[in-house]
Structures are given as structure tokens and as C-alpha cells.
Amino acid sequence: MAYEFLGPRKIMAGENSVTSVPNEVRSLKGTKPLIVTDAGIASTGILRRLTSVLDQEKMSYGIFSEVEPDPEIAIVERGKKVFKEGRYDLLIALGGGSSIDAAKVVSCLATNEGTVKDYLGAVVFKNDPISVIAIPTTAGTGSEVTFNAIVTDKDAKLKLFIKSLQMAPKTAILDPTLLSSLPPEVIANTGMDAFTHAVESFFSLRSNLITQQLSLSAVRLIYPSLIPFKENPKDTDLAFKMLHGSCLAGIAFANAGLGAVHALSHPIGSHYHVPHGLSCALFLRQVLTENKNAAIEQYGVLLEALGMSRQGLSPDKSAEKLIEAVDAFMKKLGMPTSLSAIGIKHEVQPMMIEDAMKSPGLISNPKKFDRDKIVELLESVR
Numbered sequence: 001m002a003y004e005f006l007g008p009r010k011i012m013a014g015e016n017s018v019t020s021v022p023n024e025v026r027s028l029k030g031t032k033p034l035i036v037t038d039a040g041i042a043s044t045g046i047l048r049r050l051t052s053v054l055d056q057e058k059m060s061y062g063i064f065s066e067v068e069p070d071p072e073i074a075i076v077e078r079g080k081k082v083f084k085e086g087r088y089d090l091l092i093a094l095g096g097g098s099s100i101d102a103a104k105v106v107s108c109l110a111t112n113e114g115t116v117k118d119y120l121g122a123v124v125f126k127n128d129p130i131s132v133i134a135i136p137t138t139a140g141t142g143s144e145v146t147f148n149a150i151v152t153d154k155d156a157k158l159k160l161f162i163k164s165l166q167m168a169p170k171t172a173i174l175d176p177t178l179l180s181s182l183p184p185e186v187i188a189n190t191g192m193d194a195f196t197h198a199v200e201s202f203f204s205l206r207s208n209l210i211t212q213q214l215s216l217s218a219v220r221l222i223y224p225s226l227i228p229f230k231e232n233p234k235d236t237d238l239a240f241k242m243l244h245g246s247c248l249a250g251i252a253f254a255n256a257g258l259g260a261v262h263a264l265s266h267p268i269g270s271h272y273h274v275p276h277g278l279s280c281a282l283f284l285r286q287v288l289t290e291n292k293n294a295a296i297e298q299y300g301v302l303l304e305a306l307g308m309s310r311q312g313l314s315p316d317k318s319a320e321k322l323i324e325a326v327d328a329f330m331k332k333l334g335m336p337t338s339l340s341a342i343g344i345k346h347e348v349q350p351m352m353i354e355d356a357m358k359s360p361g362l363i364s365n366p367k368k369f370d371r372d373k374i375v376e377l378l379e380s381v382r
Contacts, residue, residue, distance in 0.1 A: 141190070
């Protein structure tokens with residue numbers, strides 16, 4: 001089958017690789033970068049790790065630390081204003097997916113007329129965006145190597161997608177030492193996001209030989225590493241495996257797309273503001289169960305990627321074993337199985353149904369879900 005594959009621009013990985021930022025800024029013809037981050041990162045030593053290397057090189061820079069989880073349009077627009085008024089010429093995204101996505105959108109708005117809502121969906125920008133150096137401080141979204149970004153329309157309770165090949169960061173820096181202070185809950189939620197990216201991109205109808213191998217490699221890294229990393233975030237080797245797993249899953253789904261789990265999780269996230277990985281975990285078992293007969297042979301392959309044998313098992317038994325293993329994995333990780341378990345009273349709103357039905361994840365999902373099935377699945381996480 002014919003396909004095309006798009007890879008990241010440049011990846012630099014290693015302990016203390018954050019020290020390479022000044023050279024990367026110069027190689028991208030930057031002289032005055034704006035750091036895009038959140039208040040949590042700004043209040044910790046993580047930001048200082050970055051600014052100290054810029055200070056040592058006597059490099060001028062600014063800091064925009066207003067990014068919040070699921071950044072809303074107004075925050076991104078303020079970031080653009082700060083960038084332009086400060087006459088910055090490069091962006092450094094430091095943080096989780098929200099900070100990286102915000103920087104990617106600012107990079108595009110800074111060189112093109114209009115607002116966020118003028119560029120929804122798949123777009124080609126008239127003018128090339130500002131260069132972005134992305135430094136993830138969580139192992140979850142893979143945003144450092146993808147061509148899309150998500151912002152939130154707070155009033156409409158919608159997550160808005162922008163996708164453009166021009167949006168990919170010029171450089172991704174994977175430094176495991178930046179993850180050592182992550183709280184266990186953040187590790188679990190972001191890790192489940194990465195794991196779901198790997199699983200869904202593997203099953204996607206748009207997957208190909210390259211993306212499938214990336215997805216399986218990501219599973220092989222994340223599955224045995226996530227729970228031990230949650231228990232010991234200072235373990236640099238585990239952090240590095242999680243960063244690599246998240247990155248590989250990001251490259252995979254940037255090309256192959258995702259599935260029904262993400263279609264269902266986005267309206268839950270935009271309505272209740274729960275972490276994205278948590279909302280993915282709520283639906284993963286159900287969607288794997290629904291998809292089983294539409295991709296039965298692939299379940300055995302994924303089971304082996306978890307390190308389990310399918311020898312002597314029928315395809316159906318292999319699929320059941322995989323679903324049980326994933327369910328046990330999530331329970332051991334401490335992921336909730338319902339919204340009521342975290343104190344949220346869930347009522348399925350028509351807007352949630354419409355939001356899920358419009359998601360591109362349903363197009364690449366192995367099984368076609370009709371409206372009734374979407375309603376059923378949304379109600380299943382009460």
C-alpha cells in the first residue's frame with residue numbers, strides 16, 4: 001500500500017542536553033528567544049536550568065509563563081502579543097504538551113494575520129512560522145515531534161485543532177533530568193497519554209509499516225517503565241525510556257492518526273478539565289473491546305509487544321488476554337475507572353456527542369461507531 005511518512009526536524013537526546021539550547025538558538029539564527037512555559041515550571045528549578053545556560057552565554061531572552069493546562073485562545077493570543085512587542089525572534093517551549101502546543105500556535109500567529117479561529121483544521125500558512133525549540137518536561141503528549149496543536153475554546157467548551165506541516169518544532173530536546181521532580185499523579189496521567197497514542201496509532205486504519213514499528217517500539221518502552229517510573233521519578237534511565245516512548249508514539253500518531261479513545265476523551269477533557277491521559281484511560285478498555293473483531297490479528301502482535309506470549313492462543317483469546325493486561329496495567333497504575341470515582345457528576349450533553357462525532361479519530365478507528373455507540377460509551381464512564 002502506498003503511503004508517505006513525515007519525520008521530526010531534529011531530535012537531541014541525553015542527560016543535561018538542555019545545555020545545548022544556546023547553540024541550537026544560534027543555529028536557527030535566533031538572537032533573542034521567548035521561553036513559553038507555565039507557572040509551575042517557572043516556580044521550580046526546571047526553568048532555572050534553562051535560563052542559567054542562556055545567562056552563561058549572555059543571551060538575551062524573555063519569559064511567558066501564563067500557559068495553563070488545555071491553554072485557551074486568550075492565553076495564546078497574549079503569548080503572540082508578548083512575542084511581537086518584545087521583538088523576539090525564536091520560541092523555546094519548556095513544559096508539557098500545553099506549553100509546547102501554545103508555543104507552536106504562537107509561532108504561526110506571530111508571522112500571519114488573523115486569530116486562532118482563522119486557522120482551524122488542516123492549514124497551510126502563508127508565511128513560515130517562527131522557529132520553535134521544544135523541551136518536554138513530561139513524557140506524554142509527544143508534541144515536540146508532531147505537526148498539530150490543541151487550544152481550548154473555554155466558552156464553547158471545545159478543544160480546537162490546528163494542523164500544519166509548518167508547525168513542527170525545529171528541534172526537540174529530550175533531557176531525562178528535567179523529569180526528576182514530577183509528581184506521581186502527573187507521571188501516571190501523562191504516561192497513559194503516551195501509551196494510548198502508541199496503542200491507537202498501531203490500530204489506526206491510516207497506519208503503515210513505519211508507524212506500526214514506531215508504535216510497537218513505544219509500547220515496549222512505556223509498558224514496563226511507566227509504573228516503576230511513577231514509583232521512582234529520579235531514575236534517569238526510566239525517565240529516558242519514557243521520553244523516548246512518548247516521542248516515538250508522537251511520531252507514529254502524527255502520521256497514522258489516532259482512534260475512538262481520543263474522539264471520546266476530548267469532550268470529557270474540555271467539559272470537566274480532567275488531565276488528558278486520565279480521560280483516555282477511562283475509555284481505553286471499552287474501545288479495545290469494541291474494536292476487537294475489526295482488528296483481531298493485530299491484538300496478538302500488540303500482546304507480544306507487552307512481553308506476553310500468544311503461543312497456543314486463538315486470535316480471540318489473544319485479544320482477550322491483551323484487553324485484560326491493559327486493564328490490569330491501568331488499575332496498577334491507579335487510573336480511575338469512572339468520573340464519579342474522582343468526584344465528577346457526569347451528564348452526557350448533546351455538545352459532547354457532537355464533538356466526539358466530528359473527531360478525526362473516528363475516521364481512522366478500526367471499527368465504525370455510530371451515534372448510538374458514542375452515546376453508550378460516553379455514558380459508560382459516569
